Amino acid sequence: MGFDFSTLHDPALPQVVMPECPAAQKLRGQKALVTGGSSGIGKGVALGLAEAGADVVVNYHSGAEEGEAVAEAIRRSGVRAYAHGCDVSEEDQVEALFARMQEEFGRIDILVANAGMQKDAPFDEMTLAQWNAVIKVNLTGQFLCARAAVRAFKKRGVVPGVSSSAGKIICMSSVHDVIPWAGHVNYAASKGGISLMMKSIAQEVAPYRIRVNAICPGAIRTPINEEAWRTPEAYGELMKLVPYKRIGEAEDIARAAVWLASDDADYVTGLSLYVDGGMTLYPGFETGG
Numbered sequence: 001m002g003f004d005f006s007t008l009h010d011p012a013l014p015q016v017v018m019p020e021c022p023a024a025q026k027l028r029g030q031k032a033l034v035t036g037g038s039s040g041i042g043k044g045v046a047l048g049l050a051e052a053g054a055d056v057v058v059n060y061h062s063g064a065e066e067g068e069a070v071a072e073a074i075r076r077s078g079v080r081a082y083a084h085g086c087d088v089s090e091e092d093q094v095e096a097l098f099a100r101m102q103e104e105f106g107r108i109d110i111l112v113a114n115a116g117m118q119k120d121a122p123f124d125e126m127t128l129a130q131w132n133a134v135i136k137v138n139l140t141g142q143f144l145c146a147r148a149a150v151r152a153f154k155k156r157g158v159v160p161g162v163s164s165s166a167g168k169i170i171c172m173s174s175v176h177d178v179i180p181w182a183g184h185v186n187y188a189a190s191k192g193g194i195s196l197m198m199k200s201i202a203q204e205v206a207p208y209r210i211r212v213n214a215i216c217p218g219a220i221r222t223p224i225n226e227e228a229w230r231t232p233e234a235y236g237e238l239m240k241l242v243p244y245k246r247i248g249e250a251e252d253i254a255r256a257a258v259w260l261a262s263d264d265a266d267y268v269t270g271l272s273l274y275v276d277g278g279m280t281l282y283p284g285f286e287t288g289g
């Protein structure tokens with residue numbers, strides 16, 4: 001940065017040492033885990049963190065081939081990566097995922113708890129199995145991964161020269177942590193749960209210099225919502241909900257994740273960051289209401 005910001009500090013007050021933020025490679029040398037990193041937003045985030053210099057563990061559930069391909073693409077870019085298959089809703093599998101990362105990379109600095117799914121149904125037809133499956137992966141999965149990450153961060157503390165904080169967690173939420181979603185009650189409930197889980201963890205672990213935030217994507221062009229953007233008709237309908245009048249891309253989320261994980265966001269914790277082209281701005285009122 002060209003400007004010396006220390007000239008703004010009042011020398012009469014206790015001084016805070018601000019983190020250095022070089023222009024690029026803000027995550028150089030950091031070790032990141034992205035759950036659900038084999039496709040969609042998770043894939044974009046895994047590639048984005050790698051581009052910023054992080055070594056990346058690409059977790060996948062069923063897409064082994066896709067997960068390996070993402071890891072391979074990351075390795076070609078010059079940083080370390082491997083793919084690891086596991087179900088984030090199973091405690092023993094999550095423990096094994098973190099144990100292997102400790103063995104292979106020596107530590108974890110960044111967790112992006114991204115793995116998620118939809119199992120949509122009209123409410124009165126929703127089965128308990130559909131409800132449980134979504135809550136287990138989207139909410140319990142994030143709990144298990146965040147808990148394992150916090151344990152590792154607390155044990156180790158701040159590593160000087162790596163990051164100003166002892167660890168960063170980014171929970172992948174959704175605009176549906178505040179926008180009710182008919183026909184998707186299980187999904188909206190899981191995302192609403194993530195919101196207060198994230199903020200409560202953030203409050204609890206801030207004294208340990210651990211930062212916990214959420215990204216709340218709007219409509220992002222990924223396989224999960226293909227029917228909302230595949231045809232021009234569907235895309236036109238979708239745009240009625242997006243004041244910015246374009247669909248989001250996984251890169252939009254990746255950029256937000258890199259920022260939240262980097263020391264540029266060192267004073268940011270407990271934030272729900274909506275990356276949604278204005279979807280949460282009550283677009284129905286665009287024309288006056």
Ligand code: BGC
Pocket residue numbers: 118173174175176217218219220224225228
């Ligand atoms: C859902 C997508 C949906 C978007 C906006 C996301 O959380 O996974 O299917 O298009 O929210 O409604």
